[in-house]
Amino acid sequence: MPIVTHLHGGRNTEESDGYTEAWYLPNALNLPAGYAAVGSFYEGFKGKFEDRFGDPWGRGDAVFQYANEERASTFWFHDHALGVTRLNVYAGLAGFYLLRGGPADLPAGVLPGPAPRPSDPPGRKYHEIPLVIQDRSFHLDGSLFYPAGRAAFDKFRGPYIPGSDISPIWNPEFFGNMMVTNGRTWPFLQVEPRRYRFRFLNGCNSRYLILKIVTHPLARRPAHAALPFWQIGSEGGFLPTPVQRDQLLIAPAERADVIVDFASAPVGAELYLINEGPDRAFQGGKSGTDFASADPATTGQVMKLAVGALTTPDTTVPPSQLSLPSFEPLGEASRVRQLSLSEQTSASLPHGGPRQMLLGTLDRNGAAVPMRWDDPVTENPIVGATEIWEVHNLTTDAHPIHIHEVQFQILNRQQAGHAVRPAEPWERGFKDTAVAYPRVVTRLKATFDRAGRYVWHCHMLEHEDNEMMRPYTVG
Incomplete structure (x- = not known):
């Protein structure tokens, strides 16, 4: 399988960013004759990396250099190979990458901890827990179904x-x-009546999550929240101020x-994280x-939380007092670009269903100019x-737009004929992914301070793998 991380x-140099055409195959002896072992950008990035850092890449591998100069943040890593990202991530090629320290972090003991570490002895209690949530389907033998x-x-x-314009192997979206x-x-998590720090990641291929903590897993939807979330950070690190939320989109x-305070929950109580x-x-x-x-009996249930006895005092700072x-917001912008999100319907389907998803620009008349992956950089x-x-979503779906290499700010959103809406309170930090709602213009501000070739795309992986991704260059 092709892979590139x-x-x-x-925020890394281009050859360490995981450019989608810089994939490589394993150093195997059974590759069929005539098959490429690397992507079309692999060799060029290999040369740049070796010139820059001196470390050679061998056959069947790549060496990436991460300076870790960003703000303390919840990152993650995953495969990004052209056209097969949805399959490789679904198979498990994804994980957390937590960056700590520096002036944009908090001193030890202020937030709940500790977090898991590889050398921990069995049975250690954790009060900071990374949680990646994904939807999956399985065969009867337990193997993954896609x-x-x-x-x-x-x-x-x-x-x-x-015989038509429809690919046999692509699904417009996947929902397990x-x-x-x-x-x-x-799963089941034993908690104590104290504060916990949860670092949530939506690792689904296409599914949006709306998370809530309730007292019964089959409660009528929408259910009443039993405990609030206090969101303190997003993709680019801490927010300007904590935000109390009953649910997380x-x-x-x-x-x-987020921080969840279980102090008010009685010992023996059972709570449920639902979707x-x-x-x-x-x-x-x-x-x-x-x-x-989501179906309350299946995709509406995420995790059970059982409250046990408090074993040690909680000396962390309450989220409302953090x-x-x-x-520091980004400075004044020197240019505004108008970009488009489009969906191409099929002439071969009686109901005119989606054939592919495309990014693009707007022309002088405000009409979309859809483009494919291999069209010239715009x-x-x-x-x-x-x-x-300015991201103009001309489709009926909400698309999570991800721009590589930068952390941006969401400025506002606007629907035609309506007033401008500012970013939500929990969106007012730095981010690398933004929800572009249907028939809405979403405005993002970013500083592009590192030369190179990168990509921007929809992070619904089935969309990304069928043309909803474009290269961009800095410098």
């Missing part, structure tokens, strides 16, 4: 390319029928660094009003430029 959230063709999405069984947390289906690839997001593509709106929540590290900031990217 992307440190999601990291649909082999388009029929799983809309029952279309051909003819496929070249079970929730998996840290690799375990519907988390798009694929987004992270939410009220839809079992289909998210289009905005509220659970129970604009869409049906003073988070200083936050986004090319100069080194050091601060720009505003």
Whole structure:
């Protein structure tokens, strides 16, 4: 399988970013004649890396250099190979990368801890826990199930390319029928009546999550929240100030660094982390009003929380009293770019279903100019430029837009004929992924201070793998 690793959230040189065409195959002896062993950008980045750092790349590998100069943040890493990211991530090629220390972190003891470490003895208690939530489906023998063709999405069984414009192997989205947390289906976590720090990551291929803590797993949706979340950070580190939330909307690839205080829960109480997001593509709106929540018996359940006795005093700072590290907004922008999100429907489907997803630009008349992966680069900031990217979503779905190499600020959103809406309180830190709602313009500001070739894309992996990704260059 092709593979190339992307440190999601990291600001690294281009040859260490996990560029999607810099993939490589294992150093195997059974590669068929005529097959490429590396992607078209592998050799060029290999030479740049060796010139820059001196470390050679061998056949079947790559060496990446991470300076770790970013703010203390919840990063993650995953495969980013062209056209197969959805399959490699689904198979398990993803993990947390937690960056600590520096002036943008807090001293030890202020926040709940400790967090897990590889050398810990068995049975150690943790009060900071990274939690990656994914939806999966399984065969009866426990092996992973992923649909082999388009029929799983809309029952279309051909003819496929070249007899139509439909690929036989691509599904527009994927939604599993079970929730998996840290690799375990519907796990159990023993907690004490104290504060915990949870670092949530939505690692689903296409599914949006709406997380909530409730007293009963099968409660009628939308359910009443038993405990609030105090969000203190997002993808780019700490927020300017803690934000209290009854529920967490988390798009694929987004992270939410939160504190949950179980002090008010009686010993013996059973609580449940549930999901009220839809079992289909998210289009905005509220659970129970604009869409049906996930199935309460399956995809609506995430994790059980059982409250035990307090073993040691909690000396951490209550979230309402936290003073988070200083936050400095980005400076004035020198350019505004207008970008588009489009969906191409199929002439071969009687219902006109989606054929592929495309990014692009707007022309002088405000019409979308959809582009494919291999079209010429249209986004090319100069080194050091601060720009505003206006993302015009012309589709009916909400797309999580991820820009490599930068941490940006969400400025605002605007629907035609409506007033400008500022970023949500929990979105006012630095981010690397933003929800672009349907029929809405989402404005992002970023500083592009590192020369190189990078990418921006939708992080619904089935969209990313079928053309909803574009290269961009800095400098």
